[in-house]
Amino acid sequence: xxxxxxxxxxxxxxxxxxxxxxxxxxxxxxxxxxxxxxxxxxxxxxxxxxxxxxxxxxxxxxxxxxxxxxxxxxxxxxxxxxxxxxxxxxxxxxxxxxxxxxxxxxxxx
Numbered sequence: 203x204x205x206x207x208x209x210x211x212x213x214x215x216x217x218x219x220x221x222x223x224x225x226x227x228x229x230x231x232x233x234x235x236x237x238x239x240x241x242x243x244x245x246x247x248x249x250x251x252x253x254x255x256x257x258x259x260x261x262x263x264x265x266x267x268x269x270x271x272x273x274x275x276x277x278x279x280x281x282x283x284x285x286x287x288x289x290x291x292x293x294x295x296x297x298x299x300x301x302x303x304x305x306x307x308x309x310x311x
Contacts, residue, residue, distance in 0.1 A: 232309050232310055233264045233309065233310040234264070234307050234308065234309045234310075235260040235263050235264055235307070235308045235309075236305050236306070236307045236308075237253075237256045237257055237260050237290070237305060237306050237307070237308060238256075238304060238305045239253050239256075239294070239304055239305070239306065240304035240305070244298070253294075257287055257290050257291075257306075257308065258283075258287070260286075260290075260308045261282075261283040261286045261287050261290075261308055262283065264282070264283075264286055264308055264309070264310055265279050265282035265283045265286060265310070266279055267279065268280075282310060285310070286308045286309065286310060287308070289308070289309060290306050290307070290308045293306050293307065294306045
């Protein structure tokens with residue numbers, strides 16, 4: 203009986219580990235997605251909203267999505283997204299001031 207319970211517990215732990223997005227936890231390598239804003243007029247509200255949508259999609263790609271029932275995982279994924287978006291927006295402001303490039307990279311580290 204104890205062996206069965208131990209096996210069930212190990213299976214449950216393995217299943218929960220598989221459902222966790224890899225980017226939500228610290229990784230050795232930095233996850234990165236490049237988002238282009240070429241062709242967008244960022245002085246236009248419509249194009250600014252398009253860029254924001256692209257950035258949010260890239261943040262979801264990097265950080266993953268968390269099931270709503272796991273509050274701890276959801277909190278880590280939301281923090282990952284907020285960090286990636288904050289870095290991207292800072293990089294975007296710098297790039298716009300310097301006139302360099304028409305892309306911004308979202309990254310996790």
